[in-house]
Amino acid sequence: MPSQNNSNVCDEKIFEQVHKKYAQDLYNFTYYKYGEKIDPADKVQNAFLKLWENCKDILPEKAKSFLFTVTNNLAINTFKHHQVVLKYQNEYFSSQQNNEDPSFLMEEAEYLKKYQQALSLLTPEKRATFLMCKAEGKKHQEVAELLGVSRKAVEKRLYSAISELRKHIKEI
Template structure:
């Protein structure tokens, strides 16, 4: 991988990688650290990463770093309001919906949450997710099925309350 190819990867994938880390950790600083560490590892292992597999490599590294941080109990507990903005006048408040979805996702086990985010937010295939998480494709499908079932139950419980 040349410097130009690396720079292209940074410009192409840094935003998606950041959003993935931010949704998982809820901390701007932690998400930036994950992105920086992921790209550092890409550069350090540039000779071993196959051409065309850079995105999978980056998300795999980020996923594992996030799992490590969650296991160590370094989840963000600070003020999340700094990440929110008010909607423009006359525009719907999608932040409220986004926050509600985030709360629903937070009720899932970490692995299920990560798989849902990789599949539904980032568009990864089952095979790619299996490679990233070191699970079989069947296991990935089962975890996603269970996560979606749990989300339906959670949303159903909320509808019954409202």
């Protein structure tokens, strides 16, 4: 995106370019870091709304930082709210009837539970790195740029995450 003096994000073309450039990465970052329960699409939309509300103060070069910070803060607030709600509410999951073999369904559910538990034991940095690299197929350099760390740090986090996941899932 070209850098222009005396320009801000209020210009519709610049705002559109910023949206096209960062919306998907914001969504993926939020989804991988916090999961589906916080509704990452909503957080991204609200971040762009806040960007538009503050567009006169935001230079195009600072838009990425602003968006990631706002999205992360919105996600954290939602995550904390969910923790409070969950503290006072028991969740019961009803299983749907299925034509598959019950033992297969149990094994599948057990594996999924182990996988989710193993993912939850990873640090947020390792979890985000692992999901960006393995689930989305992003290259190490892309992940490094998104997370603001070096490529070597991404590689170390990724291999460490894989090693930890293997330790926790090997019983299955």
